[in-house]
Amino acid sequence: xxxxxxxxxxxxxxxxxxxxxxxxxxVSRQGIxxxxxxxxxxxxxxxxxxxxxxxxxxxxxxAANCARLHKSLQDAGxxxxxxxxxxxxxxxxxxxxxxxxxxxxxxxxxxxHILSSFGSGRFMMxxxxxxxxxxxxxxxxx
Numbered sequence: 001x002x003x004x005x006x007x008x009x010x011x012x013x014x015x016x017x018x019x020x021x022x023x024x025x026x027v028s029r030q031g032i033x034x035x036x037x038x039x040x041x042x043x044x045x046x047x048x049x050x051x052x053x054x055x056x057x058x059x060x061x062x063a064a065n066c067a068r069l070h071k072s073l074q075d076a077g078x079x080x081x082x083x084x085x086x087x088x089x090x091x092x093x094x095x096x097x098x099x100x101x102x103x104x105x106x107x108x109x110x111x112x113h114i115l116s117s118f119g120s121g122r123f124m125m126x127x128x129x130x131x132x133x134x135x136x137x138x139x140x141x142x
Contacts, residue, residue: 002079005032005070010055010062012048014039031065 001023004011009035013024024035034051036042055062077084 002026005073006009008063008066008070008110010059010066012051012055012111014043030069038052 001011003009011027013020013027013033013035015021015024015035015037016039022038022089024037028035034055036047069121
């Protein structure tokens, strides 16, 4: 995305997983390209050809928006400033707080279910027992 913005090249985004859907909407909202919310069903060769034709026809408009966004990002400090902010955040991160009323009992069975749903392997119970009770703060502490 950053390469297209920097080079002032409009994008045709066909999101497939995770954050690609949000990024695709940003591309359209910022006027730096176009996207399909459901490219599997809507991304036929006919529609994609029309989209590319539209991008070429309106290239100057999309390129001007890329230039505007590129300048805004540079004025904010660019990628270097962004990486500094991320590094500072990570170095000061103290962990997520458990909100009052939120359950702190996550059994190994539940964790295994979640991990297997995402293809991430299995959770191995260690000395912590059958829950995260000794890892997470008590609700009274929150």
